[in-house]
Amino acid sequence: MTTDTSISATKGNGGLFAMSFAAITATSFCFILRALVIGHWGTEFGLSETQKGELAGVGLWPFAISIVLISLVIDKVGFKLTYWFAAICHVVGLGLLFMADGYWMLYIGTFIMALGNGAVEAAANPLIATVYSHDKPKWLNRLHAGWPGGMILGGLLAMALGYFAPEAGWRVTVGLMIIPILVYTFLLLAQKFPVSERVAHGVSYRTMLGEAGFVSAFILSSLIMLEIGRVFSLPPVATFGAVAVLTLIYAFFARAPGRPLFILLLLLMMPLAVTELATDSWISELMGPEMQKIGLAAGWVLIYTNLIVFVIRIFAGTLIEKFKPLGVLAFASALAAVGIFMMAGATGPAILAAATLYGIGKSFFWGTSMAVASEQFPKAGAVGINMFGGAGMLAAGILGTVLLGATQDSSTREGLKRHDEAQGTALTATYLTQEKVSIFGRYPALDEAKVAAAPDADKAVFTELSVTAKKDALKEMALLPLFTLLVYLGLIFWFRSRGGYKPVVLGEKKDD
DSSP states (O other), X not given: OOEEOOGGGGBOOHHHHHXXXXXXHHHHHHHHHHHHHHHHHHHHHTOOHHHHHHHHHHTTHHHHHHHHHHHHHHHHHOHHHHHHHHHHHHHXXXXXXXTOOSHHHHXXXXXXXXXXXXXXXXXXXXXXXXXXXXXXXXXHHHHTTHHHHHHHHHHHHHHHHHHHOGGGOHHHHHHTTHHHHHHHHHHHTTOOEEOOHHHHTTOOHHHHHHHHHXXXXXXXXXXXXXXXXXXXXXXXXXXXXHHHHHHHHHHHHHOSXXXXXXHHHHHHHHHHHIIIIIHHHHHHHHHHHHHHHTTOOTHHHHHHHHHHHHHHHHTHHHHHHHHHHHHHHHHHHHHHHHHHHHHHHOOTTHHHHHHHHHHHHHTTHHHHHHHHHHHHOXXXXXXXXXXXXXXXXXXXXXXXXXXXXXXXXXHHHXXXXXXXXXXXXXXXXXXXXXXXXXXXXXXXXXOHHHHHTSOHHHHHHHHHHHHHHHHXXXXXXXXXXXXXXXXXXXXXXXXXXXXXXXXXXXXXXXXX
């Protein structure tokens, strides 16, 4: 038997936590190893900056498809079957990456692995919220310490491989993903699972859907269909028609628009996730030039910031208990904004100071936001908590990573035009000759083959423009946590006007 239906099963379970922690670690292996090899993909397959951004993005947005869809049925199919689905996706996706011969095989392989990542989150978040329902902020933060923990271990292994076996190639680096996949699969074999917190307390399926509401469904389906429409070149009428159909189906079952606070927090999750995940997707590329000046690989910035995140998430419970979740999120947003803006202009050792602020700030985003969702809307169950994860991944994957790439491409185009006007050259006409498509529309892109074969003088111009473009992208990203800071401050005052922030506990008299 694999399911324990007793409510007493929801007071802590070390085995389930360890298995879920290992599974979250596997998802971050996929993330960092892709981030470390994306430059190699660009060189080998002649990809533009925006295409590299799209490959970074497809590691994120399919996550949201699986996390949202699985959330709708996870109380029926169970936690264990969901974890097995994740393991299969990880293995199949990894196989496709090994056989990749161009952009689309990389895209499809990353897509399938992202579905597996989403399945892990779809199971892990409501499972830990159920098993540790008495202290969700502490244990959800600890669960998501597996993300930076996996990034640290995966990054160190990848860089060690590059140092001791530089001829191994990116396929061997990507193959390291199999290590945590095997670990969590082994731990999965012996586990028994409880029913979810919602089911244990008799909250109906319709009530769960109604807490999030069809407005939330509209937001998520819009983001999903925008990317699917781009990938399959769907006409706008088909894209928006699909959004309408998906929203109407959800509305038919939910019969409610959703709680206003839930919708606001859902929207707020998007810039938080873009700040953390989209920046992490690009940080090796963005910080490469400055890190080379001090003799370090750019990946060390990612590893360093994630070491900070790992430690803070393990011990976040005490701080959150003292300052409440919203106060911690406001403080974290301020630190992240300052850190990212400093990274845009930092040189030498100052990079580490900026990265420290960014690392401390982003530490609290994911787990604490999940905890707020689950504490304030426990009746929303798996759908509620996972809509937050889905919205974050959708925003980071569809908008954030592509926006960073598009910002760099745009900065490079403008820089080329200014150089041509000042120097009387024709670099724009010579190299800016390809037309490509992203979620933001058609755009002129550099012909990477021509750039690779360019004279040294032209290459020097492109190198200088690339450094400027990366810094411009970071400056724009710093505006997002500044925005979330202002909103969280407003929410803090709103809760104070209502007696202060308090978790909603199922089973208490006021919830009957």
